[in-house]
Amino acid sequence: MRPFERFNSQAVFAVGLILFATVYASQIPKLGIPFARSGEPGASFFPIVLVVILYVAAFRVLSAELRRTVDAQTDAPLPSETVPRIGLVGPLVLIVLTVLFIVALPTLGYFVAAAVYTFGVAAFFNYEETGRPWRAIGQSVLTAAAITVFGWLFFDVFFGLSLPGWDL
Amino acid sequence: MGELFGGFATLFTPWPFLYLLGGFLMGLVFGAIPGLTATLAIALLLPFTFGMEVTHALIMVMGIYMAGIYAGSITGITVNIPGAPSGAITSIDGHALMKQGHGAQALSLDAFASSVGGMIGAIVLMLLAEPISDLALLLQTPDKFGLVLMAVVTVTIVARGSLWRAIIATTLGLMISTIGIDPMVPQGRFDFGSYYLIEGIGLLPAVIGLFAVCELLAQGSLPARAALGQIVGKMPRLRNRDFIPDFKTIREIGAFTYIKSSIIGVLIGMLPGGGASMASFISYAEAKRASKRPEEFGNGSHEGLAASESANNAMCGGAIIPLLTLGIPGDAVTAIIFGVLLLHGLVPGPGLLDAHAATIAPMFAALFVASLLVMVSVLLFGPLYMRVARINRGILYAFIALVSMVGVYASSFSSFQMWMALAIGAFAFGLRRFGYPIVPMLMGVILGPYLEEFLRRSLIVSQGDPLVFITSPGSAVFLAMTLVFIWLLRIRPAMAKSGR
Structure with a gap:
């Protein structure tokens, strides 16, 4: 087996963790020396310990993954009858919808942002389950309306946590 | 004792009791639906607690906790898909009884055992909380470090799967906890020049990200059909009276089984990293070992059902003891309850009960009354339980998505917190996808500041001498216990597996 074939998704993730540890470690020099002359630990002491632990553990996982054969991998997602490659597409759709909601909430206000967001999430799950787009849209319109009103009643009216209005 | 009666008196006024009922119903729904858990329910409740009195919030949380742990077994019994991991052992015998046509009886025995276990756990909590709290006041800084280290290590080693992945998850949580102002000197750390990060990452976006956003992405x-299974088969039509427990069967199971299993549950609840799944598994194994009819276990044993279910609800009371008295959350649910207390300015640990007895006492009462409500709930909603796994996923996850995000926003009116919750959730989903446990990460986030502060304070007092952790008696005991747990929970099973 060639070295690159051994780089399964688990190994790539472990490399990502090592990169994360490196980015974290890059900030440590700004925190000063780990111990004062009197032996007292400083702000960088605990982060240094954490970085060392993360490096050791991540390299241990990486080396174990590189020793594993491709046949032993079990990270293939379960197939859906309606959404192709659901293991990747599903989370991506939900992340995009959430990003749009975060952008829309302060600009378009609660009602528009919440209605679109809940409609999108409900439509995804309903379509995946039934495979019938028009039925999924119909159900999701009702779901979005009900949850948006419920959210406003709960947060704004009942608990007094005011939400952005429709500022357009 | 006076405060305890006061707690019951407070609970039985209209609003607190309504909060308990609301929390209980929320826990039932979240516990019963596969993929949702009591942890997620309490995480979603967290933003709402800003608008509540702390006593109401704690009462509601207790309702969710008790009902959520119980309800994990409902769909385990009816369709063999436990709503939560805590219901997995119960579903072995519960679903076997269901297939034999005794589904209603299994559900009523399950609720009875949960009620008994829950009540015993709550009573032990009421009896032990004060003495342990008084003892905890004697702990010195190195002892506190030993205690927090024991909690962090134990939660890491009991996580399922690879130990190295659990270590990584805990370390990542600890790293997140170091972002922001240093706990000892006024110096920003790991803020990357962003003024948003100087205050650190809030508990709310961390909890919502780790549990709600991560769960949403995982379900997506x-x-x-993989998430809910093929839940389309015909369910028998049942009436409420079919759910009255058969007292002849309860006598056959015997009071000793209920009490022994409940005590096992309480003790495991008190251990960091214990949790409901471990409580039900160990007490099930013990009931099978002691049973006169061990061959029935796995084929619809009433004893097995009672043992596992008493233990996992008794665990609730046990898990609250170290949280309130020592400031050590033992699992994800108590870690989030820790957050609820912190958000309201109450610091769990020594001194909490003395200073805030009137606030905490209704919480104890709520746990006790919630365990009684478990039995009432099966009599009222038993026929509905047969259908609870069929709730529409579109409604469910649209609701969770909106409440999570708006909840994070409403807590600080900052979009940055929503970005943070999404980033942590996406990262946690990646970890989960690749087999890294999430609970140790949360424990790292919550206990990290304490671990670092106690470590550094101890070393400052000892002028950098690490032997202080061995010469201080409390610390030495906790470190020895940590080594014992590592031996019992990791090294010995590994040696047994390899046949040495």
């Missing part, structure tokens, strides 16, 4: 990656 699963086809419905």
Whole structure:
């Protein structure tokens, strides 16, 4: 087996963790020396310990993954009858919808942002389950309306946590 | 004792009791639906607690906790898909009884055992909380470090799967906890020049990200038939009276089984990393070992059902003891309850009960009354339980998505917190997808500041001498216990597996 074939998704993730540890470690020099002359630990002491632990553990996982054969991998997602490659597409759709909601909430206000967001999430799950787009849209319109009103009643009216209005 | 009666008196006024009922119903729904858990329910409640009195919030949380742990077994019994991991052992015998046509009886025995276990756990909590709290006041800084280290290590080693992945998850949580102002000197750390990060990452976006957003993404990656199973089979039509427990069967199971299993549950609840799944598994194994009819276990044993279910609800009371008295959350649910207390300015640990007895006492009462409500709930909603796993996923996850995000926003009116919750959730989903446990990460986030502060304070007092952790008696005991747990929970099973 060639070295690159051994780089399964688990190994790539472990490399990502090592990169994360490196980015974290890059900030440590700004925190000063780990111990004062009197032996007292400083702000960088605990982060240094954490970085060392993360490096050791991540390299241990990486080396174990590189020793594993491709046949032993079990990270293939379960197939859906309606959404192709659901293991990747599903989370991506939900992340995009959430990003749009975060952008829309302060600009378009609660009602528009919440209605679109809940409609999108409900439509995804309903379509995946039934495979019938028009039925999924119909159900999701009702779901979005009900949850948006419920959210406003709960947060704004009942608990007094005011939400952005429709500022357009 | 006076405060305890006061707690019951407070609970039985209209608003607190309504909060308990609301929390209980929320826990039932979240516990029963596969993929949702009591942890998620309490995480979603967290933003709402800003608008509540702390006593109401704690009462509601207790309702969710008790009902959520109980309800994990409902769909385990009816369709063999436990709503939560805590219901997995109960579903072995519960579903076997269901297939034999005794589903209603299994559900009523399950609720009875949960009620008994829950009540015993709550009574032990009421009896032990004060003495342990008084003892905890004697702990010195190195002892506190030993205690927090024991909690962090134990939660890491009991996590399922690879130990190295659990270590990584805990370390990542600890790293997140170091972002922001240093706990000892006024110096920003790991803020990357962003003024948003100087205050650190809030508990709310961390909890919502780790549990709600991560769960949303995980469910989005699963086809419905894999998430809920083939729940389309015909359920028998049952009436409420079919759910009255058969007292002849309860006598056959015997009071000793209920009490022994409940005590096992309480003790495991008190251990960091214990949790409901471990409580039900160990007490099930013990009941099988002691049973006169061990061959029935796995084929619809009433004893097995009672043992596992008493233990996992008794665990609730046990888990609250170290949280309130020592400031050590033992699992994800108590870690989030820790957050609820912190958000309201109450610091769990020594001194909490003395200073805030009137606030905490209704919480104890709520746990006791919630365990009684478990039995009432099966009599009222038993026929509905047969259908609870069929709730529409579109409604469910649209609701969770909106409440999570708006909840994070409403807590600080900052979009940055929503970005943070999404980033942590996406990262946690990646970890989960690749087999890294999430609970140790949360424990790292919550206990990290304490671990670092106690470590550094101890070393400052000892002028950098690490032997202080061995010469201080409390610390030495906790470190020895940590080594014992590592031996019992990791090294010995590994040696047994390899046949040495």
